[in-house]
Amino acid sequence: MNGKILNSPIRPPKTLKPHHIRHMISGTMAFVLGVAANEALLYLRRHWPRQVRWTGTEIQRDYSLPGALPLTNVQVEMGIAEDGTVVWRPRKD
Secondary structure: OOOOOOOOOOOOOOOOOHHHHHHHHHHHHHHHHHHHHHHHHHHHHHHOOEEEEOOOOOEEEEEOOOOOOOOOOOOEEEEEEOOOOEEEEEOOO
């Protein structure tokens, strides 16, 4: 009963073969390209002109978000963009 099993499979040693390296490189490239495409879409959406309602009658159709917050000594008007975000522009006098 304690004899050797003749047909037992032997697990081959784990090796890193060239096709494994190709899979890792192509998977990494696909991931990086997906991240880059997502960042490009977010950038374009952020800088795409929006429709903004400043008052009940005034609607601006080509408003693009400024790059920074206004200075503390600048009077601003607040408006609502089409996606519901609150936007600002310098007050017209």
